Amino acid sequence: MLRANLKWAKKNLPRDLKIWKELISEVDWKEAGRSTLENLKATKDRIVEDMKAVAAMTPEERKDRLINGEKHLGKLYRKGQMAFVRREWRGVESTARDFVGWLGVWAEMSKMVMKDPISIAEGLFEYRWLSSYLSLPAFVDKNTLGMRGPHLTIAHELFRPVLRYGADSIATLLMADERIGNSPKLRKKLLMFDEMTMSQMMAGFPNLIGLPYQLMPVFMVSEIDQLISIPYIDAVESYGLPADTCPVPTSECGAAIMDALPHCGLGFISTSTPCDGSTMATSYQDRRFRLPTYPLTLPVRYDDEDTLACGAEDMRRCIKWVEDLTGEKWDWDHYFTVIKRFNEQTQYEVGKWEVNKTPYPQVIGPAYELFRKWNYEMDGGLDPRVMKTFQKVDRAMLQAYEKKMNPYRAPIRHRAIIWSCPAHYYANFSNWLQNTWGIGVLVEMESLNFTKMLNTDDKEEAIRDLTRLYERMVMRKHTNGGYVHVLDELWKQVEEFNAEIVIMYQHVCCKTMAGLQGLFDEQARQRGIHMIWVEHDLMDPRTVSRRDMRSKVNSYMMNVFQEEPLDPSLVDFEDDVTW
Amino acid sequence: MKDLKHLIYFEKLLENSNNELIQQAKSEGKLAVGYTCFHMPEVLLNLDKCFSVRLRAPKTGSMDIATYYMSNYTCEYCRALLERAIEGGLNFLDALAGVDACAEMNRCTENIELVADLPGEKFFVTHADIPYKVEDFTVEHYVTQIRNRVLSRLHEVYGVDISDKAIRRAVDEHNRVCRIITEIGEYRKLSNPPITGYEFHVLNLVTYCCPKYLILDKLQETLEEIRTRQVDPKPWFRARVAIVGSEIDDLDMTRLIEEAGALIVADRFCFGSFPGREVIGLNDHEDVLTQVCRHYLKVSECPRFMSDEKILQRRETADRLAREYGAEGIIYEQIKFCDFWGFERALTSHIQAEEYGHPVLSIDRPYNARSSGQLRTRMQAFVESLEIKRIQKRKQGGERTC
Numbered sequence: 001m002l003r004a005n006l007k008w009a010k011k012n013l014p015r016d017l018k019i020w021k022e023l024i025s026e027v028d029w030k031e032a033g034r035s036t037l038e039n040l041k042a043t044k045d046r047i048v049e050d051m052k053a054v055a056a057m058t059p060e061e062r063k064d065r066l067i068n069g070e071k072h073l074g075k076l077y078r079k080g081q082m083a084f085v086r087r088e089w090r091g092v093e094s095t096a097r098d099f100v101g102w103l104g105v106w107a108e109m110s111k112m113v114m115k116d117p118i119s120i121a122e123g124l125f126e127y128r129w130l131s132s133y134l135s136l137p138a139f140v141d142k143n144t145l146g147m148r149g150p151h152l153t154i155a156h157e158l159f160r161p162v163l164r165y166g167a168d169s170i171a172t173l174l175m176a177d178e179r180i181g182n183s184p185k186l187r188k189k190l191l192m193f194d195e196m197t198m199s200q201m202m203a204g205f206p207n208l209i210g211l212p213y214q215l216m217p218v219f220m221v222s223e224i225d226q227l228i229s230i231p232y233i234d235a236v237e238s239y240g241l242p243a244d245t246c247p248v249p250t251s252e253c254g255a256a257i258m259d260a261l262p263h264c265g266l267g268f269i270s271t272s273t274p275c276d277g278s279t280m281a282t283s284y285q286d287r288r289f290r291l292p293t294y295p296l297t298l299p300v301r302y303d304d305e306d307t308l309a310c311g312a313e314d315m316r317r318c319i320k321w322v323e324d325l326t327g328e329k330w331d332w333d334h335y336f337t338v339i340k341r342f343n344e345q346t347q348y349e350v351g352k353w354e355v356n357k358t359p360y361p362q363v364i365g366p367a368y369e370l371f372r373k374w375n376y377e378m379d380g381g382l383d384p385r386v387m388k389t390f391q392k393v394d395r396a397m398l399q400a401y402e403k404k405m406n407p408y409r410a411p412i413r414h415r416a417i418i419w420s421c422p423a424h425y426y427a428n429f430s431n432w433l434q435n436t437w438g439i440g441v442l443v444e445m446e447s448l449n450f451t452k453m454l455n456t457d458d459k460e461e462a463i464r465d466l467t468r469l470y471e472r473m474v475m476r477k478h479t480n481g482g483y484v485h486v487l488d489e490l491w492k493q494v495e496e497f498n499a500e501i502v503i504m505y506q507h508v509c510c511k512t513m514a515g516l517q518g519l520f521d522e523q524a525r526q527r528g529i530h531m532i533w534v535e536h537d538l539m540d541p542r543t544v545s546r547r548d549m550r551s552k553v554n555s556y557m558m559n560v561f562q563e564e565p566l567d568p569s570l571v572d573f574e575d576d577v578t579w
Numbered sequence: 580m581k582d583l584k585h586l587i588y589f590e591k592l593l594e595n596s597n598n599e600l601i602q603q604a605k606s607e608g609k610l611a612v613g614y615t616c617f618h619m620p621e622v623l624l625n626l627d628k629c630f631s632v633r634l635r636a637p638k639t640g641s642m643d644i645a646t647y648y649m650s651n652y653t654c655e656y657c658r659a660l661l662e663r664a665i666e667g668g669l670n671f672l673d674a675l676a677g678v679d680a681c682a683e684m685n686r687c688t689e690n691i692e693l694v695a696d697l698p699g700e701k702f703f704v705t706h707a708d709i710p711y712k713v714e715d716f717t718v719e720h721y722v723t724q725i726r727n728r729v730l731s732r733l734h735e736v737y738g739v740d741i742s743d744k745a746i747r748r749a750v751d752e753h754n755r756v757c758r759i760i761t762e763i764g765e766y767r768k769l770s771n772p773p774i775t776g777y778e779f780h781v782l783n784l785v786t787y788c789c790p791k792y793l794i795l796d797k798l799q800e801t802l803e804e805i806r807t808r809q810v811d812p813k814p815w816f817r818a819r820v821a822i823v824g825s826e827i828d829d830l831d832m833t834r835l836i837e838e839a840g841a842l843i844v845a846d847r848f849c850f851g852s853f854p855g856r857e858v859i860g861l862n863d864h865e866d867v868l869t870q871v872c873r874h875y876l877k878v879s880e881c882p883r884f885m886s887d888e889k890i891l892q893r894r895e896t897a898d899r900l901a902r903e904y905g906a907e908g909i910i911y912e913q914i915k916f917c918d919f920w921g922f923e924r925a926l927t928s929h930i931q932a933e934e935y936g937h938p939v940l941s942i943d944r945p946y947n948a949r950s951s952g953q954l955r956t957r958m959q960a961f962v963e964s965l966e967i968k969r970i971q972k973r974k975q976g977g978e979r980t981c
Contacts, residue, residue, distance in 0.1 A: 240925035240941055244652055244916055253922070272711045272885060276682050279711065280922030282885050287926075295885045297711035299720070300679045306727055307708050310720035317716075479682070482706065483689045511653050511918060515686025518648030519693060 001175065004182035005118045008126070016125050042078065046085060050075075067091045069409055073145055073435055074569025082579050083138050090409075094148045101144075101156030105137050105163060112167035116174065119181040123174040127260055129217045132225035133170065135579045136163065139224045142579070143366045143428045146435040150396045151407035155367035157393050161386045162374045169216050172209060177262035191322060192265035192289075194282070195219050195252075196273045197296060198473050200380040200466060201315075203338035204330040205322060212378065213268065213289075214252045217261050219424075220374060222251065222539045225579050226425035226546070229539040232258060236284075246509045247424075247539035249281035256288040267292040267325045269318060274476035275512055294321045301481045302471040311467040336456045342381030343453045348390040349376060350451055355397055356442045357497050360404045361412070362397045364440050366428045372447045377474055410566040413438030416501035419445045419490050420513045421475060423505065423536035426546045433503065436550075436570040437557050442497045445486075446474050479512040487516055487523070494529060501530045503553070508537050508544065532556045546575055580810055583778060585797045589785045593830065594637055596663060596788075597671045604630055604790040610673040610737055615660065615688070617849055618678040618709045620875045622753040622859060623725060623868075625791060627740040629733060632672070633787035633850065635828040636663040639947060648690050649683075654916045655946035656826055657687035664695035672697055673737065675704045676729050680883055681919055701736050705729055712886035713876045722872045730868075743867045750859050750871065752795075756786050759798045760856040763805055767844040768904050773808035776843025780833045783852050814842075818965040820940075821845035821901045823927075824912035825920035831949035836910070839958035841965075844904040847880060847897055848912070854878035882923035894927060898935045907965045908938040915943050938965060 054062065069090035076084040090098055113120050123130045140163075144155045175181035176190050186209070193199070195212035202210035212219075222229045229247060232254030237243055239257055241250060255261050268291040270282040286293060296318050299307035319330050349372070352363045379386060406412065416439045418430060430441035450472040455461040471480075478486040494502065504520060507513060524531035534552045537543035554571055557563050565571050592598040601611060612624040613634045624631035636659035644665050645658035663669055669691070677688035685706065691697070692704040707728040710717035733739040760783055766772050767779065782801060785794055817840035826849035827833070833843055847853045859874045861867060880893050901909050911928040913920035921943070928941035940961040948954055
């Protein structure tokens, strides 16, 4: 690997240094000095203001602030700043809990760097997306904003395996990348698959490493840094792709065109999941990857059991293809071990829903949704360490439930469900809903996936179950196979979770959801459900900004509910460049 | 050239989804089965007393109601059909054979099912699952879907004869139409063809939208006419082009292209003849339904197919057609908001230009093209660029000769 690292340095360092030199020479030092002074002044003003606010408080208010933390979180944002102006004061106990979690974030990041410091450092120069991961602590902060007590610990517990999974994936990618680490050992066992494919299949190949190709360079990072996808989108749109396609495949194609994806892997499993855009992205990526590719294309109308034979056969052939490509043999014992673990995890997940259906929901907020997507779905029982997380979270959740605790500083005033695909550039939107308006998001559509216990003793049925699982993966379960899965399903969930509000994401490029827009609207009115439509463009905040998204909710809450916000400082603020 | 005898008659048939031939067939007790996509094997909707109607929404005006149901950023073809269905323009249908191929069309079909409330007493909508690649097990899957979702439903609801014999009969009739259209289409290879791209589009659309048994004689007559049609000594067109892309059922689109001076010599789009008008060959030793289904999967050029060989097939077909029919350039088009063709057009238009050496015009277009001044300008510019290329080529050839 060291030889590859040196080769990279020899090839790129002179050029990169030249660019850096040019960048430095172009800096307007007067402007930089003025801006620094302005920032210092703003910081001073903020401190003075904070001190004055505390001085003006009654002793009870001061005590409340000391114990329960601050109430006005909008103050943490400053126009034009990527990070918060400071960390949130959550009260003594919760701040201590947060500090422990914060240390955990740095621990995972440090572990990643220590795996291969040279490759990671070179990766920072080679790939623009990698530097966005340096803002992970800020990402965790914004997704836990307003949380208190054991719920804060739960959120950190949920983030830990997500960060570990992400850190492991990044390190593996860079170490295997033929341009950077080029590790022959890793390259021999690395199989790439489309990030829209689940990884449970890898349970049958314990000696191989399966990595979702675009997950780290495009998909996950877009939830961390709202601006990261813009260059990819612009690149492929300049190439000729219409601007109305979904930003996920669009960004992935853009990343392929810009060569922003590491070059590695023995082969690639592409997929038709979950939508038409994803299906089409393969032809772009193929031209960059130039890897042997197996298109895993499961039937769309998955409720029809007649389609299962085709899906299962495709799954079998995909496994055979991996065997032929890698020389590895499918290991049933290992597969069943992992799937048993995954089944156990599914039971824990269902347990969370059951608690959230009660009048005292406990696991709410973005951490839960992100964990589900980035660990429960993507890792799928492969990493045994995650079981501890499930157990700890379950224990803490049940204890909090018995005490009828509230997860946030702000009380839950409304029970809500989020439907349709979420805006990646506003991963913490449910946090804002709760902190500003007391809208507690009990569950999001993308979390409500397949819950059947997968077969762990009959090989034929196990393959069929694996197919059923893949057919019902995130997004696909709802948007494929007929309107009942997303339209009728919503009303069912609204009833089960006893929700009064549906935050209906209107992803302006998702034609699958757009095609049912009128029926959603009509049926919500018939049922007397408050449906708040919130437009977004998934990975492109230029089309609909975070601020625009908030204004939709603000407007509804003020005009229809005629309510006052719980935190007026969060109603309107600018965060166009905030991570 | 002298006008084709039946052209105005054919054009008139295309002015309404529920044209006089459909009404005639219905009055004879036939069943109208609507469909929208090539993935639904047309020939199988012509069994026994059924006749297929590939749905269009000619003269579409406002799409406000459909836009409420499907938003303003979905395919206009889908919205136009929904609007037409809600208005009552598709009330003649006895069944709608949908495929879950593209999400937007699937949603359109679902909205028709839930909102439009078509009056047929036994009217039903069915959805078939369509594979993304062509392999033995996906062909089998396709056959099962078509049998269970389409044929069995027609048999159960209307008592339609779906036997092998009935399928063979339908294939025979289908093949007669295909032979006529193919022979007419072949004339486009000539340097001064006795048929225009617009006329061909009219004839071909009629075969998709009318009961076949009612148009065969006039089609045959038109073929005879074309065989002996006198062409003008000086060709009217300035360049020859092939069109590749998503559905075009809008005659104004082809008219607009030809008004700009480009003769359309190859129609590789949905509702075109490549694919769609190939003869279906049947043997006697294999299940007939399987043979028909395999034919449709193999000849399909839909970008939804994502296996390597199908991706390559699409590129090779466009290249082959352009060369065989003497097209000087290719127009890659997509209807606005079509995801499949949006991705395909952007990438393949580069590939055709850079790797296959074809001049390419890449456009997206509305469902109704007539009013688009921008499209007209782009077509004119493309024709000019092809003329310039021709002149440059001639010059270079001349210089080399010198």
